[in-house]
Amino acid sequence: MGHNFMKRNAFWTAHPGHHLLQGPAHCFRGRSMKEALNHAEAALGRQLWVVGTNRTIARSRFSTDKSIDQWYEVEVVPHAADIQTKPTETLAHDHLKTVHKAVSDLEDSGGDPLRLWDVPACLNTPYQYLIRSGVEVVYAERIARHAAACHKPRDLSDDSSAWQAMIDAVADGISVAHRAPIEDGEKRVILVVGPTGAGKTTSLAKMAAHLQLTSEKRVGLISCDMFRIAAVEQLDTYARIMNMPFAAADSAQIVADHVAEIDADWILIDTPGRGPLDDNHLDILRELVDVLNPDEVHLVLPIESAGRWARLTAEKFAVVRPDRLIVTKIDETDRHGGLINLLADLKLPFSYMSTGQNVPQDFYPADPDQIASIIMG
Ligand SMILES: Nc1nc2c(ncn2[C@@H]2O[C@H](COP(=O)(O)OP(=O)(O)OP(=O)(O)O)[C@@H](O)[C@H]2O)c(=O)[nH]1
Ligand SMILES: [Mg+2]
Known part of the structure; x- marks a missing residue:
């Protein structure tokens, strides 16, 4: 365990001692970093300063085999004559100091000091599979690195063990939200929030059924979605089918009154959907959270929103303090890498996975091994 995803800054970094160097930088390219350096040394000799590195990944839009073309670039400057006036040892010491500083700056900023790492050949097939399933390169590389760190190369020599090592590495990085069993006499309040049409009401109904079945406690439902026509009826219908108490409210105080009055152990509250740019709506939700102080706030997002939109949504909904x-709509995509991107970008543990429209089926408490299997096909 302990696989930690971090957001990485730009891969391309300039050498901190760049200003000491003379002459233009030369760029060399190779299939590996070593090959790029070999080209540089063949052209300019061995006395080189490496001032930058880069890895480029290109996927052909027209290619039928969907293979990934990647190469490495190294930017070098030959040693300048005038800075050689310093004794070599001092130069080497200065150089080392700047490298140490660069590494610690990168670590401080959440960057990746090991950016020259090559994916071992034995892990390349599952690594490329992760990329094709939509996992961002930076996260796929971290997963591969974790898999490599957990095994000796000879243990990964055949395809199935390499594949299994990657599945395990994916599972190691998946954090799931925990919920302590509810005590007698305790009342827990759960809120679902999220953008329009994300699946909040359906998920709330599924969660209600799941809690009733697994905890044998009473569950009550509240809808605060008084704006959308038929929104209240949608949840009320589920409440009637599942024989649960139900109430509707249009202000934070009335919701709080219902929470106090409803005779149930779990109170599940549905909220209206709005886009992340609707600040007024977020203010209303924040007031609700301030008044209720819920035990759990579930942000609901469809898998296909992973990426820029999910990051923006999570950033805006942060005012209502989602904790899971x-x-x-996991069933609506054939590329499940978005799960990794969501987890790594949003840094919220998973609570549930929703895999279809059927209530109460198609809904599972998040499980790292199961999620890893979904991602790895
Ligand atoms: N395929 C699929 N459809 C889903 C899933 N979850 C919800 N839906 C469907 O998505 C649509 C919207 O679901 P709702 O639960 O009403 O979404 P909501 O977030 O409450 O919507 P608003 O309250 O209008 O913001 C419905 O047709 C659901 O059946 C899922 O996991 N898979
Ligand atoms: Mg709804």
Whole structure:
């Protein structure tokens, strides 16, 4: 365990001692970093300063085999004559100091000091599979690095063990939200929030059924979605089918009154959907959270929103302090890498996975091994 995803800054970094160097930088390219350096040394000799590195990944839009073309670039400057006036040892010491500083700056900024790492050949097939399933390169590389760190190369020599090592590495990085069993006499309040049509009401109904079945406690439902026509009826219908108390409210105080009055152990509250740019709506939700102080706030996002939109949504919904994530519409995509991106970008543990429209089926508490299997096909 302990696989930690971090957001990485730009891969391309300039050498901190760049200003000491004379002459233009030369760029060399190779299939590996070593090959790029070999080209540089063949052209300019061995006395080189490496001032930058880069790895480029290109996927052909027209290629039928969907293979990934990647190469490495190294930017070098030959040693300048005038800075050689310093004794070599001092130069080497200065150089080392700047490298140490660069590494610690990168670590401080959440960057990746090991950016020259090559994916071992034995892990390349599952690594490329992760990329094709939509996992961002930076996260796929971290997963591969974790898999490599957990095994000796000879243990990964055949395809199935390399594949299994990657599945395990994916599972190691998946954090799931925990929920302590509810005590007698305790009342827990759960809120679902999220953008329009994400699957909040459906997920709330599924969660209600799941809690009733697994905890044998009473569950009550509240809808605060008084704006959308038929929104209240949608949840009320589920409440009637599942024989649960139900109430509707249009202000934070009325919701709080219902929470106090409803005779149930779990109170599940549905909220209206709005886009992340609707600040007024977020203010109303924040007031609700301030008044209720819920035990759990589940942000609901469809898997296909992973990426820029999910990051923006999570950033805006942060005012209502979500502490876990329900991912919906997992059945509507054939690329499940978005699960990794959501987890790594949003840094919220998963609570539930929703895999279809059927209530109460198609809904599972998040499980790292199961999620890893979904991602790895
Ligand atoms: N395929 C699929 N459809 C889903 C899933 N979850 C919800 N839906 C469907 O998505 C649509 C919207 O679901 P709702 O639960 O009403 O979404 P909501 O977030 O409450 O919507 P608003 O309240 O209008 O913001 C419905 O047709 C659901 O059946 C899922 O996991 N898979
Ligand atoms: Mg709804």
